[in-house]
Amino acid sequence: MKYYILFGPPGAGKGTQAKLLVEKYGFHHVSTGDLLRKEMAAGTELGLKAKSLIEAGNLVPDEVVVGMIHSEIANNPDVIGFLFDGFPRTTAQAESLDAMLKELGQSVTSCLSIAISDDMVAERIANRAMIENRPDDTKPEVIANRIKTYHEKTEPVMNYYKAQNKYSEVDGSGTIEETFVKISALV
Ligand code: ADP
Numbered sequence: 085m086k087y088y089i090l091f092g093p094p095g096a097g098k099g100t101q102a103k104l105l106v107e108k109y110g111f112h113h114v115s116t117g118d119l120l121r122k123e124m125a126a127g128t129e130l131g132l133k134a135k136s137l138i139e140a141g142n143l144v145p146d147e148v149v150v151g152m153i154h155s156e157i158a159n160n161p162d163v164i165g166f167l168f169d170g171f172p173r174t175t176a177q178a179e180s181l182d183a184m185l186k187e188l189g190q191s192v193t194s195c196l197s198i199a200i201s202d203d204m205v206a207e208r209i210a211n212r213a214m215i216e217n218r219p220d221d222t223k224p225e226v227i228a229n230r231i232k233t234y235h236e237k238t239e240p241v242m243n244y245y246k247a248q249n250k251y252s253e254v255d256g257s258g259t260i261e262e263t264f265v266k267i268s269a270l271v
Contacts, residue, residue: 085190086111086165088271089172091241092198093234094227095208096256097263101198102169104264109271112163114156116149116171139219141229143173143237150180157184165193173238178245195245196270198256198263202231 088111090098099115106113120138123131134144149171157166172178185191200208206227213221220226245251254266 085163086193087185087190088165088167088193089195089245090167090169090198091195091245092256093200093202093205093238094230095205095212096198096200097208097260098169098198100260101264101267102167104260105167105267105271108268109165110163111165111167112156112160113167113169114153114171115169116152116173117169119152119156120144120149139226141220141226141233143233146174146176146180149173150177150184153181154184157188172241175240175244178241192245192248192250194270195242195251196267197242197251197253198267199253200256204257205231205234 088105090102090105092098099117102113102115105111120131120134124135124138125131130148134148137144153168153171160166168181172181181192209221209227209230212218220230242251252270254263254270256263
């Protein structure tokens, strides 16, 4: 079984590329952001807890997302592979994923990273805010906090996979198609 991680700052285009990769390769797409937004829309206890954190641009606790990933893996035994999008976002989450996969006799295939500058992150998020209705995309201070959180908590995940020789990066500043060609070449 293949376990790909789609990595990158908010607004890098992970969701867009994930959709295209799923169409081409048939992976099971798991976006922790989408799963959390579903919980919020359904008004579950988990969703209510996550809402204030997300709307402030903070991460939800590791154990919450690790639990969601555990269920996704357990509930989809017959897929040809997983494409994780927005997970892992901390080194602790990466370690939990490794432990989970180890129990199944599996391991992460590769971490595919989409790199864009902070300026482009801000620009893309502002654009997305006009298309999708995401409260965490509209307030400048929340966007700034997400960029800060990315550098502090999520960027170290890069080194985690680099140390395992499982990290590759593409330039995400071009068009959707250009980025897709580059990412597909790594799959
Ligand atoms: P973006 O595409 O802007 O990076 P996501 O849709 O992936 O946003 O996630 C939205 C928010 O959901 C994040 O800012 C964070 O608060 C929360 N979230 C999503 N995935 C995780 C995760 N793996 N760990 C902690 N929080 C998460």
